[in-house]
Amino acid sequence: MDRGTTRIRNKFVVPGKLVVVEGIDGSGKSTQIHLLEKWLRFQGLPVFMTEWNSSETVKEITSKGKKKGRLTPTTFSLLHATDFADRYERNIFPLMRAGYIVLADRYVYTAYARDTVRGCSYRWISKVYDFAVKPDLTFYFRVPIDTAVERILSGRPKLKYYEAGMDLNLSNDPYESYRIFQSRIIDMYESMIEEEGFTVIDGTQDIEKQQVSVREKMLALIPKRQQTLPGLVQR
Amino acid sequence: MRSRTRTQDYMQRKRSVQTFGPRPLRFYGNGLNYLRDTEVKGRLVVIEGPDASGRSTQIGSLTSHLEASGHAIINTGLRRSELIAPGLLEAKRNLAIGKKTLSLFYAADFADQLENKIIPGLRAGYIVLADRYIFTLMARDSVRGMSRTWAHNLFGFAIVPDLVYYLDVNPVKLVHRVFEKRSSLDYYESGADMGLSDDMFESFLKYQAMLGKEFRRMQKKYGLVPIDGNRSPEEIHRDLRSRIDNFLSH
Numbered sequence: 001m002d003r004g005t006t007r008i009r010n011k012f013v014v015p016g017k018l019v020v021v022e023g024i025d026g027s028g029k030s031t032q033i034h035l036l037e038k039w040l041r042f043q044g045l046p047v048f049m050t051e052w053n054s055s056e057t058v059k060e061i062t063s064k065g066k067k068k069g070r071l072t073p074t075t076f077s078l079l080h081a082t083d084f085a086d087r088y089e090r091n092i093f094p095l096m097r098a099g100y101i102v103l104a105d106r107y108v109y110t111a112y113a114r115d116t117v118r119g120c121s122y123r124w125i126s127k128v129y130d131f132a133v134k135p136d137l138t139f140y141f142r143v144p145i146d147t148a149v150e151r152i153l154s155g156r157p158k159l160k161y162y163e164a165g166m167d168l169n170l171s172n173d174p175y176e177s178y179r180i181f182q183s184r185i186i187d188m189y190e191s192m193i194e195e196e197g198f199t200v201i202d203g204t205q206d207i208e209k210q211q212v213s214v215r216e217k218m219l220a221l222i223p224k225r226q227q228t229l230p231g232l233v234q235r
Numbered sequence: 236m237r238s239r240t241r242t243q244d245y246m247q248r249k250r251s252v253q254t255f256g257p258r259p260l261r262f263y264g265n266g267l268n269y270l271r272d273t274e275v276k277g278r279l280v281v282i283e284g285p286d287a288s289g290r291s292t293q294i295g296s297l298t299s300h301l302e303a304s305g306h307a308i309i310n311t312g313l314r315r316s317e318l319i320a321p322g323l324l325e326a327k328r329n330l331a332i333g334k335k336t337l338s339l340f341y342a343a344d345f346a347d348q349l350e351n352k353i354i355p356g357l358r359a360g361y362i363v364l365a366d367r368y369i370f371t372l373m374a375r376d377s378v379r380g381m382s383r384t385w386a387h388n389l390f391g392f393a394i395v396p397d398l399v400y401y402l403d404v405n406p407v408k409l410v411h412r413v414f415e416k417r418s419s420l421d422y423y424e425s426g427a428d429m430g431l432s433d434d435m436f437e438s439f440l441k442y443q444a445m446l447g448k449e450f451r452r453m454q455k456k457y458g459l460v461p462i463d464g465n466r467s468p469e470e471i472h473r474d475l476r477s478r479i480d481n482f483l484s485h
Contacts (some may be wrong), residue, residue, distance in 0.1 A: 057332070058340075061322040070318065072350040074267060074392050078343035079319075082336055089333025119269035127265075127388035131335055 016096030017221050018133060020107040022189065023141030024182050025163075026148035027203045028210070032141065033105050035211050036218060040101055045222070048095045052106035055086040066162050073118040076162075080111055081128050088132060096133070101221075108132050109196065113188035117181065118168065136221055139214060140193060143203035145183050149175075255483075260354070264391025267350075275357035279394065280479060281368040283450070284402030285443055286424045287412040288464050289471065293402070294366050296472045297479065301362055306483075309356040312366035316347035327423070334379060341372050342389055349393065357394075362483075369393045370401070370457060374449040378442070379429060398482055399457065400475060401450050402464035406443040410436070 019036070021029035033049070040047045053062060062079050065071040071079070092102050108129040116122045153159075153175070161167065164174040165181025193200060199217055201210050257274045260267075282297075284290045298308050314320045323340050326332050356363045369390040376386050404412070413420060420435050422428070426442025427435060453459055462474060 057326050057329070057336070058322065061319055065318050068318070070351065072346070073269065074350060075319075075343055075346040078339055078346050082339040082343055085333060085336040085339050089336055090331070121265035121268045121391075124265035124388070124391050127385070127391070128339075130388075131385065 014093075014096045014133070015099040017101045017137075018092070018096060018104065018135040019101065019218065019221070020104045020109070020135040020138045021141065022106060022109045022138060022198070023143070023203060024145075024148050024185050024189070026151035027141035027143045028151075028207070029139070029141045029203075030105055031207060032139070032201070032210055032214055033103050035207075036214055037103055039215060040103075040218070043222075046098075046100045047103060048091060048100045049103045050087050050091060050105070052104075052110055053080060053083050055083040057086050058083040066160070069161055069167070071162070071167070073115065073120050073167075076118065077111065077115040077120050077125065077128075080115075084108070084111070084129070084132070093133070104135070107135060107138070109138065109189070109192060112192065113185045116188055117165075117184045137217060138196065138198050139201050139217070140189055140198035141201050141203035141210075142189075145179060145186060147204055148182060149179055255360070260357075261395040262391065263393050263395060264388060267392045270350075270354065273354065273358065275354070276360040277357035277362055278398075278483070279353065279357060279363045279365065279396040281365040281370075281396045281399040282402065282475075283367055283370050283399060283459065284464060285404065285409060285446060286421065287409055287416050288402040288404045289412070289468055290366055290402060292468050293471060293475060294364055296468075297475060298364060300472075300476055301364075301479070304480075307359075307361045309352065309361045309363045310366065311348055311352055311356075311363060313341065313368075313371065314344055316344045316351075319344040319347055330428075334376070334381060338372065338376050338381065338386070338389070345369065345372070345390075346392065354394070365396070368396065368399065370399070370450065370453055370459065374446050374453065377449050378426070378445045398479065399459045400462045400478070401454070401459045402471070403447065403450070403461045404464035406440045406447070408465050409443055410439055413439075 019033075021033045023029040037047055037049050053059065058079055062071075062076075062083070065075070065079070092104070095102055108126075111129060112122065112125055115125050159174045159178050164178040166174060166177055168177070168181060170180040171177040189198075192198065201213055203210070255276055255278060257276050260270060260273045260275055280297075282290050282293055294310060298310060301308055314323055319340070323344055326337065326340055353363050353365070373383070373386045373390065377383050410420075413424075420439050424442075425435050425439040426445070427438055429438075429442065431441045432438040450459065451461070454461060460478075462471060464471060466474075
């Protein structure tokens with residue numbers, strides 16, 4: 001794997017904060033960021049939540065392309081980058097400049113991991129996204145592949161083509177393909193932990209216990225005068 | 236070598252079609268790792284130039300000429316991906332869209348064309364004639380203050396064309412051609428989003444001069460060959476045709 005030295009190098013000085021959750025599907029990251037959002041709002045802090053692949057401008061194209069099964073890795077990657085840039089230019093960055101706490105369910109690391117597994121160059125991806133600010137805090141939810149797969153499959157009868165990584169020809173069996181695909185994404189995340197400064201959360205722990213760790217880390221980012229902190233001490 | 240009559244010689248030339256040897260794809264930078272070892276037989280020829288510079292006319296006459304010579308041609312261009320172009324047009328109409336977003340949208344459209352049309356065409360031995368390529372996209376972004384390095388890296392997945400011609404037309408001449416075509420100036424082609432002037436006409440001249448400067452800057456780095464686009468379409472066609480024929484026969 002070619003890995004360049006340029007990463008998210010633009011460290012802008014803005015009053016807001018950016019907190020990111022990363023991890024494979026079924027790692028429990030969305031549950032945790034949702035609880036974090038509730039808590040911060042309860043404190044009366046200005047919060048904005050943004051999710052991967054949710055910009056109205058691009059979403060429709062991505063889903064159409066997925067249905068037709070004609071998305072090559074680079075086109076797929078660039079559509080996600082367009083989606084990200086749209087949310088970034090419209091919401092994430094302006095809101096941070098206004099002092100918001102921006103919570104992102106997946107950030108550039110998702111692109112690094114997924115697109116590299118799909119065969120794009122790591123160096124290329126990181127340069128495409130190099131306009132994005134480095135998060136103040138990135139939680140990585142670590143779960144064994146079996147746990148994640150079980151969580152995902154229990155609620156869903158059938159895996160979608162791209163979700164299962166069927167475009168990679170890993171296996172003819174969608175479930176097997178999904179498992180291999182997700183394992184490779186885990187490997188990518190694991191390789192980024194140190195360099196990107198991820199805060200690793202054990203995603204097999206009880207939801208409440210994980211949330212306490214998440215809130216403790218979050219608290220360090222909030223100025224003292226804004227801290228009222230109910231909900232942190234309960235264990 | 237046995238001797239032949241002039242007529243036989245002539246017939247022979249008419250019948251034989253130049254074929255090309257296979258060669259690996261060359262890329263500007265990083266990107267299509269999974270296509271690194273792809274070999275292609277066709278050739279990629281790009282015509283760049285501003286709106287109303289006569290690009291499409293030239294593409295049309297070159298297509299006819301090359302087809303008459305026995306080559307199979309594929310035409311391509313910007314904003315032609317069936318999947319992405321409609322959404323891109325809609326996004327462009329929305330003035331709140333960010334600059335990076337729009338660049339990436341164009342890049343996605345180009346990537347779809349590249350992987351689903353250009354590269355398969357080249358592999359099958361076609362001559363791919365591109366009505367504009369990444370250079371227009373890079374020039375537009377650059378005059379709008381975006382980083383040239385970022386754009387260069389973004390298009391690292393683009394393949395290096397065999398030939399790139401840039402139709403260089405004087406902005407004053409260009410404005411007349413635009414009016415001949417549709418008697419009004421286009422918002423983006425006049426750079427009206429850039430606040431160069433309250434006056435559209437003035438803005439058009441300034442914007443096209445800036446683009447021209449950007450193209451001249453790219454000439455060396457990307458091997459763009461400038462073609463005097465102030466001449467008549469026939470003269471330009473003869474010039475392009477002899478250059479392309481010359482390249483294909485070597």
